[in-house]
Amino acid sequence: MAERGRPRNFDRTAALRVAMEMFWEHGYEGTSIADLTSAMGITPPSLYNAFGNKEQLFREAVEFYVARDGGTTARALREGATAYKAIEAMLQAAGSAAQGPDRPRGCLVVLGAANCAQQNKKVDEFLQGYRQGTREAIFHRIRQGQSANELAPDADAGALADFYATVLNGLAVLTRDGASRTSVQAIVRQAMAAWPASA
Missing domain, CATH: 1.10.357.10 (Tetracycline Repressor, domain 2)
Structure with missing residues (x-):
């Protein structure tokens, strides 16, 4: 049976930084879920389980950016x-x-x-x-x-x-x-x- 959701070695902070850089480089609309999951090295279910949806991930990525x-x-x-x-x-x-x-x-x-x-x-x-x-x-x-x-x-x-x-x-x-x-x-x-x- 295939593993669903977040992989065991999922590093949420590292993934969030990658998402931040993707949105920073390409903008919200220029960054697709496929782009994000590929760059973050996770599956779509992992993204949704960890961050909710693309908009919620973007909001969290902006907060991460502002804080750093x-x-x-x-x-x-x-x-x-x-x-x-x-x-x-x-x-x-x-x-x-x-x-x-x-x-x-x-x-x-x-x-x-x-x-x-x-x-x-x-x-x-x-x-x-x-x-x-x-x-x-x-x-x-x-x-x-x-x-x-x-x-x-x-x-x-x-x-x-x-x-x-x-x-x-x-x-x-x-x-x-x-x-x-x-x-x-x-x-x-x-x-x-x-x-x-x-x-």
């Missing part, structure tokens, strides 16, 4: 000595992290479900939630900077947060398209030139 490869944004915002330094480090980290030789280019949260079909709208909304969370984190870091007199108190924190979130997302697209490190650094310098002077 995609955590540079939150870390930069948290650890920056000033709001300016935090935003600058966030943009620089996004550009450099997306260009590693052993990983897909770009950002899974930004690019993982671009142009989803209607039946996959929930997947796109899931990623929108992450992107909105990043925008809110940028906004709060800017407001902290205003409270510390690092920038003018009448600066529009909302507009600045929208601007830097847009630059962050744009860097994901540019790095996916093969932008050089030099180009990314130039973009970061230009973006930081828009930072409002302190009071």
Whole structure:
């Protein structure tokens, strides 16, 4: 009788990392169950037993990505000595992290479900939630900077947060398209030139 479900040597974390890389490289709709099971080295029943379905696997893969490869944004915002330094480090980290030789280019949260079909709208909304969370984190870091007199108190924190979130997302697209490190650094310098002077 054939063995069903998860093989005994199934390494869930390793399989999840492989799934994350597949979704990162090819996007949600560009990655099939057959692609996933082949890359993960498991059978379809094993995938369904371990992760539920493709959408649930994608959600878990995104969470895995954010906690590891995609955590540079939150870390930069948290650890920056000033709001300016935090935003600058966030943009620089996004550009450099997306260009590693052993990983897909770009950002899974930004690019993982671009142009989803209607039946996959929930997947796109899931990623929108992450992107909105990043925008809110940028906004709060800017407001902290205003409270510390690092920038003018009448600066529009909302507009600045929208601007830097847009630059962050744009860097994901540019790095996916093969932008050089030099180009990314130039973009970061230009973006930081828009930072409002302190009071």
